Amino acid sequence: MAYDTATNTTQNALAPTLAGSFHFPTRVRFGRGSRAALPEVLAARRCLVLTSRGGRRRVEADPALGRALGEHDTVWLDRIEANPTIASLDELVAELRTDRWHDETIVAIGGGSVIDAAKAIAAGVAAGGAGLCAIARSPAVLDERELMPIVALPTTAGSGSEATPMAVVWHRTPGGGPGGGDGPAKVTLAHPRLYPAHAIVDAELTDTLSPHQTLATGLDAFNQAAESLWNRNANALTLPLAMRALALAWRALPELQRDPGDRVARDAMAEASLLAGAALAQTRTVVCHALSYPLTDRYGVTHGIACAFTMAPVVQLMLAGDDGRLGALAAVLLGPGVGAGALPDAFAAFLARLDVGEQVREAVGSLEALLALVPEVELPERGGSGLIDIDVRARTRIFEAAWGDGSGA
Amino acid sequence: MAYDTATNTTQNALAPTLAGSFHFPTRVRFGRGSRAALPEVLAARRCLVLTSRGGRRRVEADPALGRALGEHDTVWLDRIEANPTIASLDELVAELRTDRWHDETIVAIGGGSVIDAAKAIAAGVAAGGAGLCAIARSPAVLDERELMPIVALPTTAGSGSEATPMAVVWHRTPGGGPGGGDGPAKVTLAHPRLYPAHAIVDAELTDTLSPHQTLATGLDAFNQAAESLWNRNANALTLPLAMRALALAWRALPELQRDPGDRVARDAMAEASLLAGAALAQTRTVVCHALSYPLTDRYGVTHGIACAFTMAPVVQLMLAGDDGRLGALAAVLLGPGVGAGALPDAFAAFLARLDVGEQVREAVGSLEALLALVPEVELPERGGSGLIDIDVRARTRIFEAAWGDGSGA
Numbered sequence: 001m002a003y004d005t006a007t008n009t010t011q012n013a014l015a016p017t018l019a020g021s022f023h024f025p026t027r028v029r030f031g032r033g034s035r036a037a038l039p040e041v042l043a044a045r046r047c048l049v050l051t052s053r054g055g056r057r058r059v060e061a062d063p064a065l066g067r068a069l070g071e072h073d074t075v076w077l078d079r080i081e082a083n084p085t086i087a088s089l090d091e092l093v094a095e096l097r098t099d100r101w102h103d104e105t106i107v108a109i110g111g112g113s114v115i116d117a118a119k120a121i122a123a124g125v126a127a128g129g130a131g132l133c134a135i136a137r138s139p140a141v142l143d144e145r146e147l148m149p150i151v152a153l154p155t156t157a158g159s160g161s162e163a164t165p166m167a168v169v170w171h172r173t174p175g176g177g178p179g180g181g182d183g184p185a186k187v188t189l190a191h192p193r194l195y196p197a198h199a200i201v202d203a204e205l206t207d208t209l210s211p212h213q214t215l216a217t218g219l220d221a222f223n224q225a226a227e228s229l230w231n232r233n234a235n236a237l238t239l240p241l242a243m244r245a246l247a248l249a250w251r252a253l254p255e256l257q258r259d260p261g262d263r264v265a266r267d268a269m270a271e272a273s274l275l276a277g278a279a280l281a282q283t284r285t286v287v288c289h290a291l292s293y294p295l296t297d298r299y300g301v302t303h304g305i306a307c308a309f310t311m312a313p314v315v316q317l318m319l320a321g322d323d324g325r326l327g328a329l330a331a332v333l334l335g336p337g338v339g340a341g342a343l344p345d346a347f348a349a350f351l352a353r354l355d356v357g358e359q360v361r362e363a364v365g366s367l368e369a370l371l372a373l374v375p376e377v378e379l380p381e382r383g384g385s386g387l388i389d390i391d392v393r394a395r396t397r398i399f400e401a402a403w404g405d406g407s408g409a
Numbered sequence: 410m411a412y413d414t415a416t417n418t419t420q421n422a423l424a425p426t427l428a429g430s431f432h433f434p435t436r437v438r439f440g441r442g443s444r445a446a447l448p449e450v451l452a453a454r455r456c457l458v459l460t461s462r463g464g465r466r467r468v469e470a471d472p473a474l475g476r477a478l479g480e481h482d483t484v485w486l487d488r489i490e491a492n493p494t495i496a497s498l499d500e501l502v503a504e505l506r507t508d509r510w511h512d513e514t515i516v517a518i519g520g521g522s523v524i525d526a527a528k529a530i531a532a533g534v535a536a537g538g539a540g541l542c543a544i545a546r547s548p549a550v551l552d553e554r555e556l557m558p559i560v561a562l563p564t565t566a567g568s569g570s571e572a573t574p575m576a577v578v579w580h581r582t583p584g585g586g587p588g589g590g591d592g593p594a595k596v597t598l599a600h601p602r603l604y605p606a607h608a609i610v611d612a613e614l615t616d617t618l619s620p621h622q623t624l625a626t627g628l629d630a631f632n633q634a635a636e637s638l639w640n641r642n643a644n645a646l647t648l649p650l651a652m653r654a655l656a657l658a659w660r661a662l663p664e665l666q667r668d669p670g671d672r673v674a675r676d677a678m679a680e681a682s683l684l685a686g687a688a689l690a691q692t693r694t695v696v697c698h699a700l701s702y703p704l705t706d707r708y709g710v711t712h713g714i715a716c717a718f719t720m721a722p723v724v725q726l727m728l729a730g731d732d733g734r735l736g737a738l739a740a741v742l743l744g745p746g747v748g749a750g751a752l753p754d755a756f757a758a759f760l761a762r763l764d765v766g767e768q769v770r771e772a773v774g775s776l777e778a779l780l781a782l783v784p785e786v787e788l789p790e791r792g793g794s795g796l797i798d799i800d801v802r803a804r805t806r807i808f809e810a811a812w813g814d815g816s817g818a
Contacts, residue, residue: 014660017612017676019440024433028646031428203426236680237437240649251423267426271645336745 015324020235023192024278026152026163030201032267038068038107041151041198046073047105048096048148050118052080055110055155062205065109065153075101077121080110083174083296083303084117086132086187093124093132101125106150108196109205111217112159112303115152116167119194122147123167132169132189139191149197155205156217157269159303160224160277162199166190166284174296185297186378195281203270207263214256215354218269220304222249223288225276226311229325230318232385233283239325241279247332248272254353286386287314287379291398294373299363309360312348313401314386317394319343321387357402367403371396424733429644432601433687435561435572439610441676447477447516450560450607455482456514457505457557459527461489464519464564471614474518474562484510486530489519492583492705492712493526495541495596502533502541510534515559517605518614520626521568521712524561525576528603531556532576541578541598548600558606564614565626566678568712569633569686571608575599575693583705594706595787604690612679616672623665624763627678629713631658632697634685635720638734639727641794642692648734650688656741657681663762695795696723696788700804703782708772718769721757722810723795726803728752730796766811776812780805 029037049069051059056078060066077092102125108118120132126145127135135141152162161167167189174185209217225245228238252268259265292306301309319326319340326340334342351357364370374395384390390398438446458478460468465487469475486501511534517527529541535554536544544550561571570576576598583594618626634654637647661677668674701715710718728735728749735749743751760766773779783804793799799807 014657014664014673014677016673017440017680019443021439022437023435026432028431030430030645031426034428236439237684240653244649248423255423264423264425268423271426275646 018235018239020233020237020282022235022237022282024163024195024281025192026195026199027197028163028199028201028274030199030270030274032202032204032263033064035153035200035202035205036064037200038065038151038153039071041200042068042072042105042107045105047075047107047151048101049074049076049078050080050106050108050114050121051076051078051110052082052114053078055080055114058155058208059109069107074107080114080117082111082113083170084113084120085170085172089117089120089124089169090131093121094129096121096125097129102148103146104148106148107153108150109153109155111154111156112161112220115150115154115159115161115196116169118150118152118196119161119167120169120189122150123189123191123194133187136187136189139189142191142193145193147193151198151200152196153200153202153205154270154273156209156213156273157203157206157266158217158221158273160221160273160280162196162201163274163277164281165192165194166281167194170297174300186293199274201270201274203263203266206266206270207261209260211257211260214260214269215253216302216304218249218253218256218273218304219308219354219356221245221269221273221276222253223304223307223311224280224285225249225272226315227285227288228276228279228283229329230315230387231283231286232387234279234325235282238279238282241275243329243332245272245276245279246329248275250333250350254350257354284385286384287390287398290377290379290384291395293378294376295360295364298373298376301360301363305356305359308351308356310398310402312344312351313398314390315347316344316401317390317398318387323387361403367400370399370403374399427644427648429642429646429691431644431646431691433572433604433690434601435604435608436606437572437608437610437683439608439679439683441611441613441672442473444562444609444611444614445473446609447474447560447562448480450609451477451481451514451516454514456484456516457510458483458485458487459489459515459517459523459530460485460487460519461491461523462487464489464523467564467617468518478516483516489523489526491520491522492579493522493529494579494581498526498529498533498578499540502530503538505530505534506538511557512555513557515557516562517559518562518564520563520565521570521629524559524563524568524570524605525578527559527561527605528570528576529578529598531559532598532600532603542596545596545598548598551600551602554602556602560607560609561605562609562611562614563679563682565618565622565682566612566615566675567626567630567682569630569682569689571605571610572683572686573690574601574603575690576603579706583709595702608683610679610683612672612675615675615679616670618669620666620669623669623678624662625711625713627658627662627665627682627713628717628763628765630654630678630682630685631662632713632716632720633689633694634658634681635724636694636697637685637688637692638738639724639796640692640695641796643688643734644691647688647691650684652738652741654681654685654688655738657684659742659759663759666763693794695793696799696807699786699788699793700807702787703785704769704773707782707785710769710772714765714768717760717765719807719811721753721760722807723799724756725753725810726799726807727796732796770812776809779808779812783808
């Protein structure tokens with residue numbers, strides 16, 4: 001079976017279709033200025049507005065959003081933290097249930113943590129106080145429930161959470177230090193009802209991100225698109241989305257480090273993030289995400305940086321399972337005629353230029369400390385759904401290679 | 410603003426994102442053999458099975474579908490005709506309401522007519538006997554209704570109806586001859602609730618189509634992808650879908666005329682049809698569809714042939730409004746370095762090789778008879794949502810050029 005970008009030229013024969021499934025019910029509006037549609041989307045419904053502390057100030061100061069929400073019957077939850085904990089979310093859910101919230105709209109304006117928190121809250125309220133741990137263990141409890149619809153306005157580009165039915169929440173605050181707890185630190189809620197009802201993807205909301213925020217969130221999108229691409233669950237509908245997201249981020253991310261005011265690049269990253277989310281929603285993540293969580297949990301490495309850290313050695317391993325899609329990616333990123341074998345070095349150079357390895361080395365301190373995280377990586381024994389299985393020895397080799405900024409694993 | 414396939418090479422600068430909206434809630438399963446999932450999709454629900462007369466025989470003889478439906482509580486409606494009339498559908502709805510059908514599942518197994526009939530029936534039952542003409546005029550009547558969910562299994566590739574919220578129904582039987590009625594012959598129902606809940610796209614169901622059926626339905630998919638591409642409503646999410654559908658059909662359709670047993674080409678057409686439907690669902694059709702309806706209504710020209718008939722002169726006109734997307738299409742279909750200006754002749758040659766003009770000339774008889782249809786074309790005065798407005802004079806020039814099989818309009 002081979003992936004056919006193929007259909008891009010008349011020179012290649014038709015390649016077999018990659019079978020699979022696809023479900024993406026979110027109503028998307030995207031483009032610069034599209035947040036002006038918020039009043040129309042909300043209609044007359046009462047709504048719960050979720051933001052971070054700083055986020056509320058920015059939303060109220062924004063002409064379009066400030067006016068739209070100012071004229072609305074709203075309650076603000078403006079204390080959503082980065083990497084929200086289960087305890088804090090369960091507490092919010094308990095308060096909302098007491099206040100009889102259940103069929104209103106949640107407006108989530110923020111990064112992935114705020115949108116994920118909205119999903120967790122909607123699930124918690126609908127599940128009648130079951131608690132997020134219980135819902136994560138038995139998501140079927142949501143099968144017959146009506147959840148509060150979510151309107152997601154991402155202010156980063158980004159997590160792609162506006163286009164997925166997943167939410168990551170935490171048992172403890174990441175970065176609490178080594179030995180900070182027992183059991184898995186991170187819990188993923190996943191259920192088709194967690195897709196936001198509406199996503200309004202307006203890159204104008206990302207124009208003021210700092211270069212560091214732009215990079216950290218943008219690398220999350222870039223990595224998610226790659227994880228969806230080198231995934232055994234990828235199919236004919238997800239691969240074009242992932243490929244386009246990678247191509248957009250490949251050029252827009254370095255450009256935004258050079259010129260944070262480049263609006264065309266901001267728009268490209270917003271689109272890349274949305275497409276990566278929609279692709280990832282079908283395939284789920286693979287190895288880079290699994291390897292990243294201990295880095296974030298133990299050393300507070302920002303999610304996007306932690307995910308991108310291992311990409312060069314991971315793509316090196318995936319080459320052995322390539323069915324043509326990595327070759328197509330090389331041609332898209334590096335130019336016609338360039339083969340898949342060039343990807344590991346190209347990824348390593350791309351990430352080195354963005355100081356990814358440097359940031360991880362600084363946070364973790366030593367290769368020994370990094371390798372000590374291998375047992376905490378939550379991947380199935382055989383190694384997940386990548387083109388190649390990533391067993392425990394491979395995980396060590398990936399960390400070693402990433403530490404040295406090299407591409408060989 | 411320019412469309413950026415762009416992202417396909419490192420040589421081009423980032424082009425602005427085309428803003429827009431996207432909504433495609435249907436749960437899709439696709440791939441050869443995917444119809445084996447039907448029992449899982451239906452679970453224990455009672456269902457209404459829609460087919461054509463011949464379709465029921467083929468479904469019952471099919472091992473996977475025959476067994477799945479045989480073990481189920483089903484009622485068959487096996488008299489769905491090609492281009493179903495409003496009168497016949499309103500009659501079916503009245504019978505179903507008497508029998509108290511309302512929350513069962515409709516399984517539609519057939520071509521576009523069968524799937525469109527399923528949508529019309531679901532709408533008619535939900536609207537409480539309002540009648541399809543009234544629903545078409547005021548689709549908002551469906552806003553708060555729960556429609557019977559539809560599971561669509563297309564047996565052609567195709568209408569793409571499995572991926573759209575639209576249904577075309579007719580006031581009278583097409584091909585009844587000139588002067589056969591007054592008022593518009595064709596009515597389009599459109600409402601977000603008309604998206605099938607599930608689409609199971611299994612190309613194995615198309616393996617036995619005759620070369621003529623393959624061509625007629627395949628040209629519908631090819632044309633729909635093109636109409637979505639040269640559409641002012643196209644955006645960054647629809648263009649990659651339309652582009653890929655065009656590329657797949659461009660190679661698979663001639664191949665299937667040469668070798669109807671080519672399964673890779675069958676799979677490619679099933680994918681093309683699905684993607685074209687999903688793209689078209691967002692943008693709607695433009696000029697070729699509008700020009701086609703009188704041909705089908707008055708002279709019984711098969712829908713796909715009638716739509717494809719005018720594509721060469723239409724693309725010639727659209728060139729004047731190209732923002733880069735037609736150039737990208739030329740590169741995809743004709744090879745790197747080939748410009749958009751080559752598309753009209755390439756389309757004309759492609760369609761001539763498939764005998765499209767010949768079939769229309771035979772059915773209509775004379776250019777005069779063809780031009781007499783111009784006043785019946787239902788397009789807004791200014792000419793629809795194409796890259797270029799198609800006024801009344803342009804419609805005449807398009808018919809003239811298509812009649813001569815030339816590409817100049």
